[in-house]
Amino acid sequence: MRIAVTGASGNVGGQVVSLLTAAGGDEVVGLSRRGPVPADYDDPASLRAALTGIDTLVLVTSDGEAARVLTHHAHLVSAVEQTGVGHVVALSGLDTDLASPFCYAYTNGVLEAQLSRTGCAVSVVRASLFAEFFAGFLDAARATGELRLPASDARVSLVSRADVARCLAVLARAEPTGRAHEVTGPAALSMHDVAAVAGRAWDTPVSYADVDEPTFVAQTARSGESPWWTYAYASMFASIRERRWDAVSAEVRTLTGRDPVPFDAACEFRATR
């Protein structure tokens, strides 16, 4: 089989390429703008060329401003249809509700709907929030001892990128499942739990302070974050407050045969002095 992986120069796609290559038996083609097979989400012709002759596509979603992400995904779906890719293993998110406040719930929901209309066989990984990504919100707390986030008392089932990549790789080598797999970490953590993990790793007290959205937006903008990411993070926490990220599933064990990595282990690089 010829398996192509988008986002291959990134964290998740790179791990999927390594896993598939190590498994052997298939031809693996890593796609990004800079790879040996250049594929640019902004350039439909390059996507068609890259996907010609591909049996299975691991579609690692695009990132950045949502309007652009929608265009990128539309180009990818068109290329899938035009080249006759047989199976798409798509990365999506736990929250795909088009009515969610989260900007990427919309882009992922639209992607899943577009893929289902192609007639191509699809297996979907609906990943929870990446532990390593979420740990970025801990950085400010390191200096102040206060984790100031607008999460209320909601929980998040943070999952390591490595587990997400392992699930994508397993699905890429399997028969299409035709369904969405909720891929989560081993537990739904409150922000008090997240603060406690950081406190233990840094050997310093860290407490969670629930802040309202305007306060979060102001503190995020003050830290130098761009308007887009300030908005995107605020929309993500609005979705968290609506309890859209607290599901815990057994999919990592079912698909990979091993338990998902806990939050503290997934973030070891960040949590040590």
Ligand SMILES: NC(=O)c1ccc[n+]([C@@H]2O[C@H](COP(=O)([O-])OP(=O)(O)OC[C@H]3O[C@@H](n4cnc5c(N)ncnc54)[C@H](OP(=O)(O)O)[C@@H]3O)[C@@H](O)[C@H]2O)c1
């Ligand atoms: N669930 C979560 O918590 C969460 C958090 C963050 C992100 N995500 C999603 O998960 C995806 C994978 O995460 P990651 O950490 O692996 O991301 P990453 O390390 O930033 O990798 C992004 C990849 O996208 C490629 N890319 C960017 N623009 C492109 C373009 N115009 N055409 C073709 N390729 C392009 C990059 O390749 P080049 O730049 O080399 O071309 C790179 O390989 C993200 O893209 C995002 O959709 C989910």
